[in-house]
Amino acid sequence: MNVLIKSATIIDTKSEFHNQTLDILVEAGRISKIGTALENPNHYNILELENLHISQGWFDCSVSFGEPGLEERETIVNGLKTAAYSGFSTVAINANSHPVIDTNSDITFITSRALNHAVKVLPIGALTKESKGVDLAELYDMKTAGAVAYYDYQKPITNANLMKIALQYASNFNGLVCSFPQDNGIAGKGVMNEHITSTTLGLKGIPALAEELQVARDLFLLEYTGGKLHIPTISTAKSVELVREAKAKKLDVSCSVAIHNLFFDDSVLNDFNTHYKVLPPLRTQSDVDALVAGVKDGTIDMVTSDHNPLNIEEKKVEFDYATYGTIGLESAFGALQTLFSLKKSVEILTRGKQRFGTENTPIQVGNAANFTLFNPDAKYTFTTQDIVSKSKNAIFEGESLKGKSYGILNNNQLVLNLK
Numbered sequence: 001m002n003v004l005i006k007s008a009t010i011i012d013t014k015s016e017f018h019n020q021t022l023d024i025l026v027e028a029g030r031i032s033k034i035g036t037a038l039e040n041p042n043h044y045n046i047l048e049l050e051n052l053h054i055s056q057g058w059f060d061c062s063v064s065f066g067e068p069g070l071e072e073r074e075t076i077v078n079g080l081k082t083a084a085y086s087g088f089s090t091v092a093i094n095a096n097s098h099p100v101i102d103t104n105s106d107i108t109f110i111t112s113r114a115l116n117h118a119v120k121v122l123p124i125g126a127l128t129k130e131s132k133g134v135d136l137a138e139l140y141d142m143k144t145a146g147a148v149a150y151y152d153y154q155k156p157i158t159n160a161n162l163m164k165i166a167l168q169y170a171s172n173f174n175g176l177v178c179s180f181p182q183d184n185g186i187a188g189k190g191v192m193n194e195h196i197t198s199t200t201l202g203l204k205g206i207p208a209l210a211e212e213l214q215v216a217r218d219l220f221l222l223e224y225t226g227g228k229l230h231i232p233t234i235s236t237a238k239s240v241e242l243v244r245e246a247k248a249k250k251l252d253v254s255c256s257v258a259i260h261n262l263f264f265d266d267s268v269l270n271d272f273n274t275h276y277k278v279l280p281p282l283r284t285q286s287d288v289d290a291l292v293a294g295v296k297d298g299t300i301d302m303v304t305s306d307h308n309p310l311n312i313e314e315k316k317v318e319f320d321y322a323t324y325g326t327i328g329l330e331s332a333f334g335a336l337q338t339l340f341s342l343k344k345s346v347e348i349l350t351r352g353k354q355r356f357g358t359e360n361t362p363i364q365v366g367n368a369a370n371f372t373l374f375n376p377d378a379k380y381t382f383t384t385q386d387i388v389s390k391s392k393n394a395i396f397e398g399e400s401l402k403g404k405s406y407g408i409l410n411n412n413q414l415v416l417n418l419k
């Protein structure tokens with residue numbers, strides 16, 4: 001890929017060119033020159049876009065596609081196209097397919113399907129066989145095939161001893177164990193946050209305690225075992241406090257939050273719209289405020305779209321029976337920029353790679369080109385026209401957002417969405 005990118009504002013605090021508007025010459029997928037009014041003697045393609053900004057490629061630590069087995073929800077090929085159009089050059093793919101990704105050959109299937117794509121795929125293997133929470137999966141075998149972490153997507157490990165053994169075993173090869181923060185015994189048959197809104201609507205609630213007990217348990221186990229733990233998608237103020245205390249103890253723990261848990265509180269459920277049925281559930285405004293503060297001070301390491309495509313039949317039903325989940329890749333940047341500054345939004349979208357075994361690539365001469373291209377000032381209402389995913393279960397549908405991705409340049413390929 002040879003291209004001359006004209007008048008791009010570079011947003012990269014790790015680059016000497018941060019906050020400067022310059023031309024970037026990319027030759028054979030590497031940055032060969034950065035400067036003002038660069039010449040083009042080899043007549044490469046020229047890329048000029050309105051209010052073009054460039055940053056290091058964005059990363060999402062929790063993406064679900066469906067394939068293999070659930071291709072009607074989403075395929076890997078279209079899922080990676082969606083990620084690229086949305087500005088993500090690296091995604092970690094969850095194991096919640098059918099069959100569950102829990103063996104060396106399953107990981108190989110994922111990586112082979114994504115081979116030579118512009119988006120780098122980091123496969124996450126299941127922590128337990130078939131994600132049933134009974135026996136550990138083949139963790140080391142999956143690592144040799146390329147697994148970067150182990151997670152039974154949105155399924156808590158109820159057996160504390162099994163989690164202890166997982167942390168101890170994975171520490172032998174620096175494996176990252178992920179534990180969904182919910183105690184099902186406390187959550188029961190709840191379908192939304194247990195609070196005033198659930199009482200008003202007559203819906204069974206999931207108490208914040210269900211999350212906080214599990215987080216506390218796992219942090220105690222981590223302190224005992226000395227392993228490496230990631231807690232995906234926390235949602236309560238107390239969970240933020242617990243993680244903050246654990247980090248102060250120097251425990252090897254990281255956590256993430258879903259963008260929708262930063263954007264919405266449980267009051268949006270008043271009309272029983274199943275797009276808002278997510279797990280963990282939308283919490284109170286005080287929880288939202290604590291989560292935003294946790295992102296700002298670094299207690300929360302990553303913000304994820306928690307992209308989870310679902311069939312229309314799984315959402316167009318009564319609220320009690322609807323499946324948890326929303327797509328989010330397409331709306332992630334626009335939602336973040338309604339909450340944070342441009343600099344902070346880009347920082348959020350580019351941090352966390354190292355935790356999942358890959359490195360950031362600063363925008364410097366000589367480095368491989370791994371860019372996201374975007375217009376941070378585009379204001380719009382998110383509609384189905386903005387959805388690239390096969391499934392349309394979008395929690396941000398109808399919301400006013402700020403900022404749109406043009407696409408990515410990565411792995412010697414340029415993928416643009418200029419519609």
